[in-house]
Amino acid sequence: MTQTLPKPPDADPAWAWFLDLDGTLIDIAPTPSAVTVPEPLPHLLTRLSQCHDGALAVVSGRSLENLRLLLTPFDPPAAGLHGLECRDASGGVVRLAPPPGLDDIRTRLARAVEDAPGLLLEDKGLALALHFRQAPEREESARRAVVAALGDNPGFAMLAGKMVFEVKPAGVDKGSAVRSFMTKPPFSGRRPVFVGDDVTDEYGFRAANELGGLSVLVGQPRETAAMFHLDDIEACRGWLARAAGTEWNAKTGEGAD
C-alpha cells in the first residue's frame, strides 16, 4: 500500500544536495534529447549550491557531457549514467570501465529495435537505454529484448525506469554515487538529501536514509523508501528556491534574483 508522506522540512545550511534531473527538476519529453531546461533553473541551482558551500551534485542517468550541456552555465559535481561516471567538486572525472560484453548486448538490442517501430535505443557509451515512451504497448517486448540481450552475463544489470529499460554494469547505482560523494569535501560532514522521481532513485533514497539524511520523492506517490513527498516538479522547484533564499518564477525568468 502506498503511504501518505509528509512534505519535506525547510532546508538546513548543513545539508548536501543530490538532485536527479529528468522528472524532478525538468519535464520528461518524448525523447531524451527533446527536453527543455527553463532558463532560471541553472541559476537557481548555482545559488542553491553557493548557499551550501558547493555541496550540490546532480545524479542522473544522463552522461556527464549531456548534463553539462543541459545545465550550462552551471557545471556542478555530478554523477552521470547512474554513477558510472562521476565528476567531483575539483573537476576530476572518474569513469568506470564496463565489464566485457557491452558490444554484444548493444548489437542484440539494435537488432531488436529494427523489428519494433517506436522503440528507441540510446547509446550512452558505458550504458544503454531502451526507451518505449513512444510505443507504451511494447513494454513487455522491450523487457524481453533486454533480458535476452543480457543473457547470463553477470557483469550487467537491467534497471527499469519510467518508460525505459536501462542496461548498465552491475553494482553501480545512484546510491553508490551518493556514498562516494559523501566521503569527500564539500559533501563530507553534511547531511545528504536525495531528491528524485523514478524507481532508479530508490538507490539514492536508501543511501541518503542510511547516512542519516533525508529523501524526497517528486511526483506520483508510490511504494518508496523516500521519507518525504512533493507533488510535482513545480513544487520541487519552489522548495529548492526557498532553500536558496529566493522564489521560483519560470515565467519571468527571474527565479535566481
Ligand SMILES: [Mg+2]
Ligand atoms: Mg528522474
